[in-house]
Amino acid sequence: MAARKSSSDLREFVKENERRIYDFCYFMGVAPKDCDDLLLEIFRDFGDSHKKLWGAEAGNNPFEKQLVLFQLARGHIERHGLMNPAESGLGRDTRYFPKIETDLISEWNKLKGERDWAQTIVDRLKLLEPDFRFPLVLRDLLKFEDEESAQILGLRWGVYRQRLHRGRRECAEKFHGPKVLATSDSRRKETTRETVL
Amino acid sequence: MMSCFFCQSLLSDYIEALLPAGRHDEIKGHVEGCLPCRGIEKEVRQVREILAMVTSPGVSHELSLRVAEASLSGKRTWLSSAKVSRATLTTLVPILLILGLAVTFPSVFPWISRFQPNRDESHFVRYFPMLQGAPEIVEEQSAWLQAREPYMRSLWEEGGLSPEEFEKTFTPTRNAPAKAEAPAGEPTGDVEP
Numbered sequence: 001m002a003a004r005k006s007s008s009d010l011r012e013f014v015k016e017n018e019r020r021i022y023d024f025c026y027f028m029g030v031a032p033k034d035c036d037d038l039l040l041e042i043f044r045d046f047g048d049s050h051k052k053l054w055g056a057e058a059g060n061n062p063f064e065k066q067l068v069l070f071q072l073a074r075g076h077i078e079r080h081g082l083m084n085p086a087e088s089g090l091g092r093d094t095r096y097f098p099k100i101e102t103d104l105i106s107e108w109n110k111l112k113g114e115r116d117w118a119q120t121i122v123d124r125l126k127l128l129e130p131d132f133r134f135p136l137v138l139r140d141l142l143k144f145e146d147e148e149s150a151q152i153l154g155l156r157w158g159v160y161r162q163r164l165h166r167g168r169r170e171c172a173e174k175f176h177g178p179k180v181l182a183t184s185d186s187r188r189k190e191t192t193r194e195t196v197l
Numbered sequence: 198m199m200s201c202f203f204c205q206s207l208l209s210d211y212i213e214a215l216l217p218a219g220r221h222d223e224i225k226g227h228v229e230g231c232l233p234c235r236g237i238e239k240e241v242r243q244v245r246e247i248l249a250m251v252t253s254p255g256v257s258h259e260l261s262l263r264v265a266e267a268s269l270s271g272k273r274t275w276l277s278s279a280k281v282s283r284a285t286l287t288t289l290v291p292i293l294l295i296l297g298l299a300v301t302f303p304s305v306f307p308w309i310s311r312f313q314p315n316r317d318e319s320h321f322v323r324y325f326p327m328l329q330g331a332p333e334i335v336e337e338q339s340a341w342l343q344a345r346e347p348y349m350r351s352l353w354e355e356g357g358l359s360p361e362e363f364e365k366t367f368t369p370t371r372n373a374p375a376k377a378e379a380p381a382g383e384p385t386g387d388v389e390p
Contacts, residue, residue, distance in 0.1 A: 007269060014268045018256055026253040036260055037278055040267045047268035080279060105243050118251050140248040165209035165241075172240040175247070 010050050013065055014043060020142055021073050027137045028077045029126040038080055042073045063148070070152040074134065081130055097123040104175040124174045132167030139164055199227045204234050208241055 021042060025035045046069050053068065086095050099120050104111060111117045125133060138149040150160040204227045210216050211224045228234050256264070299306035 010268060011265055014265055015261070018261060018264050022256045023253045027251075032254065034278070036263075039256075039260065039264055041277060041279065043264045043268040044270075047270065050268070079283075104247070105240065108243070108247065118253075121247060121251050136248070140245055141251060161210065161215075162206075165206065168209060168241050168244050169205075169237070171248075172237075172244045175244065 006050075006054065010047065013062065014046075017066065017069055018043070021069065023142060024070065024073050024137065025077060027122060027125060027141050028081075028130070028133060029122075030077060030080055034080065038076055042069070042076050045072050045076075067148070067151055070138075071154070074152060078130070086126075093127070095126070097126070099123075101177055103177050105172065106176075121175075125171070127174045128167060128170055132163055132170055135160055135164040136167040136171060140168075199223055201227075201231060201234055204228065204231070205237055208234070208238050212238065212241060212245070 018039065022035060022039055025038050025042075026032065030038055049068055049072065050065070054065075086093055100123075102111070102120070104121065104124065111120065114120075125137075128136070134153055135149055135155075138144045138152060139146065144152070146157070146160070146164075149164075150157055153160060155163070204224055207216065207220070207224055208228075211221060211228075214221065216224065228238050299309045303309055
């Protein structure tokens with residue numbers, strides 16, 4: 001009886017969280033075709049952990065379960081990233097993204113009307129380093145609380161907040177695109193020269 | 198007076214109202230008066246707004262069913278793409294490393310010559326004499342010895358004594374009288390080696 005209740009609990013919990021885990025994988029830059037496999041693997045592992053950690057018990061703390069689930073997902077995404085040469089940090093990133101020249105922040109109102117605007121934004125997110133992308137995705141896209149995100153990432157509060165802030169600033173730079181970055185760089189150089197002179 | 202660097206590093210906390218009241222007012226005052234900091238604050242706010250609107254394609258019904266099944270069964274598929282690629286990486290890297298070393302330093306890995314059919318066969322005979330070419334070598338050596346035997350002294354003679362001489366020399370009880378009768382030119386046991 002208890003086992004049946006436990007499995008129905010698990011089923012319910014999985015149903016509530018599968019969309020969020022899928023979003024987590026998708027926003028962290030896992031290709032949609034790999035997302036399905038990764039999702040199955042994460043939930044398979046979670047099923048095992050569920051049996052080990054909670055056994056036949058039912059009605060336990062859902063946040064604790066969510067923490068375990070997202071920590072598992074983080075591990076899987078990190079390992080998946082290691083398989084991806086663009087994520088390994090070796091050499092120049094030569095991935096092709098359409099509309100990479102567009103300044104998303106200044107042309108946001110125009111871009112909103114387009115069909116694939118979400119894909120454009122996800123593409124830009126892929127340019128961020130994973131250390132900065134993890135807090136950004138958990139906090140701003142999946143709407144986790146700060147404490148929860150820090151726990152999922154296994155970071156102290158200060159480190160987490162700093163990475164989140166740096167992630168947002170880097171994200172703004174990536175949203176601006178290379179043209180704006182180049183001009184702001186040259187402007188920065190000019191101001192530095194003026195200051196020095 | 199607060200520096201721009203300090204203000205910019207606290208902008209996220211300021212936007213989310215996580216700072217103490219005094220610090221919050223201080224940053225607010227700085228942001229209102231500083232153009233670059235105001236620009237960065239605006240950018241961070243815009244990024245948050247944009248990210249809040251992004252959605253994913255979502256999970257299909259079929260995938261949802263498979264996920265539920267996977268979580269309940271807890272079985273592992275040993276041939277998932279991630280696992281295959283991981284296993285390939287962990288096995289291929291050491292193998293390639295060893296092969297690379299074997300090609301670079303062939304003298305350390307003599308067995309590598311077995312997999313190189315077009316190489317000079319003398320290397321093979323050198324490292325594996327019993328597998329190829331050994332009978333020919335033995336025959337050649339024995340022919341060489343036979344051809345030269347008539348002109349060679351035996352190995353016993355190399356030490357100065359032939360087997361006959363040895364017997365003669367070291368059987369004193371029977372050969373003692375014979376020793377006295379031996380002709381003058383014959384070699385005896387007293388001969389210097």
